Amino acid sequence: MSWLDLPSGTPFGPANLPLGVFSPAGDDRRRTGVAIGDLVLDLAAATGDPVHATGTLNAFLARGPRAWAELRAQLTGWVTDPAHRGAVEPHLHPRDGVALHLPVEVADYVDFYSSRHHAENLGRILRPGTPPLSPNWRHLPIGYHGRAGSVAVSGTAVVRPHGQSQTRDEPPVFGPTQRLDLEAEVGFVVGAGSAPGTPVPVSAFPDHVFGVCLVNDWSARDLQAWEYQPLGPFLSKSFLTSVSPWVVPLAALAAARVPAPERDPEPLPYLRDDDHPWGLDLALEVRVNGHLVSCPPFGCTYWTGAQQLAHLTVNGAALRTGDLYASGTVSGPAPDQWGSLVELSWGGRQPLPLPDGTARTFLEDGDVVTITATAPGTDGSRIGLGEVTGRVEPARC
């Protein structure tokens, strides 16, 4: 309950309180804000703490989980206790009037591949006749490093990238990608770093990860097919990765925790999570030009964010504030739960019909892709992760 006049069913109710970076209309200065209903509360002004005027969340996140909990308790008090109305109200801005920015300065960006249904689909599409999962897949969360400098906030234009592609035994050709795809993913934002040489166990996940966002890991499938052997995806992914502007704290997702799917075989000890289940019941929705094309359920993801973090650091790699790692494309078992067009069009062989009478194999210039997600909140409401959106622009000459 809040003294604020919140829209009924708002995804940004008092149980959510996601953090982001905004600038008000007519003011270029970036500051930290919290989304509440259709409003944004200016934390720099409301708290007087200069950490919220730095233009990214990094400096605040670096303070660690105790500071995160303290701020959350303070904010909860502010929005629920009418006694704070006078102190809070002057610092509220209509959300549709502010500019939203990249919430964190990304240190390292890692992308995992942890949806079994997605990995199996890709295996069947790309390597028919062989086992759909590589032998290592059920033993470790496969991942790779992406380009941190190409991570941008929702709304950034998706300029169709150029690159090399090759078909059959023809020489490769250079030109705009013909197979531009979306990937619906969930991202984890590292707040508190770790020392080199000190693995982070599964149990310490909430000591380091502040919260989650939505990620669209735009992909050029034709570039990827030609370049990825033997060292993995490179230019097919590095032109743009879009993230939602609001980072939902793990603390807001307590009611969304679910057991992860059964793992077979049992993981090695450093990946066991029986006492630390971090499956998250996030309901994703993917829209192309406003048409719902998929509802990927994040809860069935094979490896959780806690296991991904344990794996990422088990070799002694340090975490830094601002590290971002993403789940990999989220796909459920059913065809209307697949989180990429390469799956939804089965490798481009079965165009996906849209309600407007058109069909898609891959993205066309002008297409707008929007990914949203909701989750059960701790107060019985459904909270939202907001959206990550982007419009495809033609290749530049």
Next chain:
Amino acid sequence: MSWLDLPSGTPFGPANLPLGVFSPAGDDRRRTGVAIGDLVLDLAAATGDPVHATGTLNAFLARGPRAWAELRAQLTGWVTDPAHRGAVEPHLHPRDGVALHLPVEVADYVDFYSSRHHAENLGRILRPGTPPLSPNWRHLPIGYHGRAGSVAVSGTAVVRPHGQSQTRDEPPVFGPTQRLDLEAEVGFVVGAGSAPGTPVPVSAFPDHVFGVCLVNDWSARDLQAWEYQPLGPFLSKSFLTSVSPWVVPLAALAAARVPAPERDPEPLPYLRDDDHPWGLDLALEVRVNGHLVSCPPFGCTYWTGAQQLAHLTVNGAALRTGDLYASGTVSGPAPDQWGSLVELSWGGRQPLPLPDGTARTFLEDGDVVTITATAPGTDGSRIGLGEVTGRVEPARC
């Protein structure tokens, strides 16, 4: 010629003038320095420019190639014209008394795979009976993103990492790597960034890249073999990448430029470099516990740093100040020119004898690996890139 009393044959003569970040004995403040002979000149003190007191080279490098050239001209005047003795001498420190730090805050780190001899050796070792090069190799500089947060300055301890490995059809096991390897590489430091969506042509290489350093991309071969399909190396590389502390400006390497090897087939237009040959005649030396084990010649690398940069950005990915990209392991055609132990021991099957009576397949605890390089200087001297070194420490429990 210099009025300074420089050691005969010093790799840091007046034709070199590499930049680094140091702190003098008894003073924690990091500032930019230039190596000259056995000395380091404190640029923060000598120039009075606060950009040299920021603790990394980034802010200075971001000023761009004109500022780099102006500083170089000023420094050349200072060390060659005795009139400057009084102004310069108070700011010189003995090099062996200073602490050297990571010269740049690394933005994104990319590792290429551009030595044909190395790639062919790896193909023959890992995939016998198939063509040693993947079909894409001669069409594009294969590369992947590494972990920027794990890039550390020479001298950082190399703690043997843990991870999963697997042999034959046995279940994978977890433990310290048994196949810890070195990779002798050359790194390129991006000074001036670029805008998203704007590819950097081969011709613009010196407008963006400030200089070069040495890189040891430590690798755990057993972890790599198990994890790398289908998305490339991850934990096998992300525990540590060591770089030399001195960044040698491209301007110091004008006499080291050589034509690159002939490319067959002719590269696609965006990779053609006939008018911009950036082969570099750098003579690398790799030592294990002081014993010379390899002399990789960088000049025979198939794809140059200029081509790597053009490829890296051709999809519109932006450059940022502090981006670091490395050549990949440098290997020449002869066995004593191979830049990794997996090649020198042919996959661990032929131990490499050392003059001390021992032999190595892969690195043992306590081993010290040092990579150095020299190049022809513009004044007829040989200039040096300094060294990147590291000692292997036992795995931590």
